[in-house]
Amino acid sequence: MGTETARKNGDTVFLSLDLLRRRGWIAALLALLAVAASLAWSLFLATPRFTSETSLIIMQKGAALQDYNTLLLNQTLTQTYAEIARGHAVLQQVIQDLDLDHNHAEGHASHPTLTPAELSRRVSVTAIKGTQIIRLRVSDTDPASAQRLAAETAAAFTARVRALMKVDNVQVIDPASLPSSHDYPRPILNALLAAVLGLAFGLALIFLLAHLDNTLRTTDDVAKHFGLPVLGIIPTITSTDAIMVVSKQPRSTAAEAFRMLATNLRFVGLDRPLKTILVTSSVPGEGKSFTALNLATALAQTGRKVLLIDADLRQPAIHRYGGLWNEGLGLTVALTSQEEGMRDVFAQPTEVENLHILTSGPIPPNPVELLGSSRMATLIERLEAQYDLLIIDGPPVLVAADASVLSTYADGCLLVVRSGLTKTPLATRGLETLRQVKAKTLGAVLDAVGGAEKGYRHYDRYHYYHYYEARAGRHRKGQGSDRVEGSGSGAAAPPPRGP
Ligand SMILES: Nc1ncnc2c1ncn2[C@@H]1O[C@H](COP(=O)(O)OP(=O)(O)OP(=O)(O)O)[C@@H](O)[C@H]1O
Ligand SMILES: [Mg+2]
Numbered sequence: 001m002g003t004e005t006a007r008k009n010g011d012t013v014f015l016s017l018d019l020l021r022r023r024g025w026i027a028a029l030l031a032l033l034a035v036a037a038s039l040a041w042s043l044f045l046a047t048p049r050f051t052s053e054t055s056l057i058i059m060q061k062g063a064a065l066q067d068y069n070t071l072l073l074n075q076t077l078t079q080t081y082a083e084i085a086r087g088h089a090v091l092q093q094v095i096q097d098l099d100l101d102h103n104h105a106e107g108h109a110s111h112p113t114l115t116p117a118e119l120s121r122r123v124s125v126t127a128i129k130g131t132q133i134i135r136l137r138v139s140d141t142d143p144a145s146a147q148r149l150a151a152e153t154a155a156a157f158t159a160r161v162r163a164l165m166k167v168d169n170v171q172v173i174d175p176a177s178l179p180s181s182h183d184y185p186r187p188i189l190n191a192l193l194a195a196v197l198g199l200a201f202g203l204a205l206i207f208l209l210a211h212l213d214n215t216l217r218t219t220d221d222v223a224k225h226f227g228l229p230v231l232g233i234i235p236t237i238t239s240t241d242a243i244m245v246v247s248k249q250p251r252s253t254a255a256e257a258f259r260m261l262a263t264n265l266r267f268v269g270l271d272r273p274l275k276t277i278l279v280t281s282s283v284p285g286e287g288k289s290f291t292a293l294n295l296a297t298a299l300a301q302t303g304r305k306v307l308l309i310d311a312d313l314r315q316p317a318i319h320r321y322g323g324l325w326n327e328g329l330g331l332t333v334a335l336t337s338q339e340e341g342m343r344d345v346f347a348q349p350t351e352v353e354n355l356h357i358l359t360s361g362p363i364p365p366n367p368v369e370l371l372g373s374s375r376m377a378t379l380i381e382r383l384e385a386q387y388d389l390l391i392i393d394g395p396p397v398l399v400a401a402d403a404s405v406l407s408t409y410a411d412g413c414l415l416v417v418r419s420g421l422t423k424t425p426l427a428t429r430g431l432e433t434l435r436q437v438k439a440k441t442l443g444a445v446l447d448a449v450g451g452a453e454k455g456y457r458h459y460d461r462y463h464y465y466h467y468y469e470a471r472a473g474r475h476r477k478g479q480g481s482d483r484v485e486g487s488g489s490g491a492a493a494p495p496p497r498g499p
Pocket of ligand 2: 288290312316317
């Protein structure tokens with residue numbers, strides 16, 4: 001149980017890191033935009049404000065020498081004075097003294113009129129704790145006006161305190177300063193805040209998008225939605241001329257992944273050895289032909305006689321991928337040929353030992369009819385007798401009935417799911433369609449995982465490890481016999497090239 005929780009936590013961390021690796025640029029871009037906007041606002045749009053500061057000390061009559069209690073009392077009173085300084089009467093007095101209420105013509109351009117409420121927003125009063133000192137701060141768009149306002153507020157306050165509290169000893173310690181630089185806006189502080197907010201918003205957006213994203217990406221997604229074992233995790237291949245990756249680049253990670261898929265098929269076919277396997281998917285372009293071709297190659301390399309049949313009579317691709325001839329031969333020609341014995345000779349040998357390919361042949365107008373014909377059933381029977389394994393590259397399940405028809409010839413189907421592209425609802429419908437025709441789905445192949453081979457390696461090891469761990473666990477509980485030894489690292493030994 002503890003191991004399971006740790007595994008789930010590990011998965012979450014890994015998936016979050018993977019998400020950040022793929023989508024982190026969104027957060028970085030938002031942070032950058034926020035910083036740029038904040039700097040533009042600070043430097044070009046915001047009106048700078050200057051703050052003048054003045055401090056006052058308030059002492060009771062003849063209080064040169066004070067006992068401790070008087071001192072405490074005075075300190076408490078300082079709070080009261082601070083409130084007085086903020087009060088309406090003082091501010092009104094300042095406005096009157098500086099003639100800021102109605103004298104537009106002669107008033108200062110920076111504040112032609114000012115109400116006590118407006119002024120109070122610009123005045124801040126602090127009673128400095130543990131002292132009898134009050135600090136007044138007043139801000140304005142003009143430094144000289146700020147200074148004038150601060151000095152006048154101090155004067156009005158002194159007069160008010162004297163009148164109200166009969167305190168005669170209010171002294172200015174620091175006269176109102178003339179600010180040399182503005183203290184608002186603060187471009188660097190604002191930019192830092194914008195960066196943090198932009199980043200936080202970006203991260204929230206990434207995780208929200210991931211939450212709303214209904215594409216399948218990981219083995220966990222496949223397991224969660226379909227309860228299917230993922231028999232192969234095929235990385236994205238970077239080189240476009242490496243379609244036949246298993247035969248052309250046998251040492252690549254992708255080739256290793258296909259060999260692993262071939263090995264895994266042995267384990268799902270324990271009860272009844274698989275003779276004919278249909279490779280299909282829910283929608284077009286998920287990597288069926290790529291998978292079928294390379295899986296067939298990997299299986300042939302284990303020494304078994306393999307025939308790959310391109311039964312996608314709508315978008316055949318195997319002849320293109322394998323560089324093979326497709327005129328006057330292939331599946332459709334074999335099916336329509338009148339000569340009984342000729343039907344199976346349309347398969348072509350390839351440069352991979354033990355691998356023959358039956359290309360599609362010319363595209364017929366009635367694929368379903370052709371694929372569902374008794375001739376097709378007979379052909380498959382004959383070919384099964386001649387080969388150890390038939391791999392059928394089929395069309396997508398949701399496009400036409402072809403794949404459903406083909407599944408009736410197969411001992412099991414492999415559902416190709418293209419990571420980051422296959423939508424969960426479509427794959428669900430595809431799987432449902434296969435179930436309706438009672439096709440046996442062996443498992444899924446997750447294709448085009450990860451952008452870079454480097455990133456994939458980690459992914460590969462990580463997920464295979466868990467897959468095998470789960471299998472091993474099941475077997476320990478169940479039969480306890482066929483535990484997969486030594487495959488956990490994803491390093492299925494390169495097979496011998498034929499007997
Ligand atoms: N792992 C991968 N890395 C990079 N490219 C891939 C990968 N898998 C498939 N592709 C590319 O995606 C395209 C579609 O692949 P493929 O033809 O195998 O899909 P398909 O499911 O057979 O499509 P269709 O439904 O048309 O038959 C091809 O160009 C192929 O090279
Ligand atoms: Mg195809």
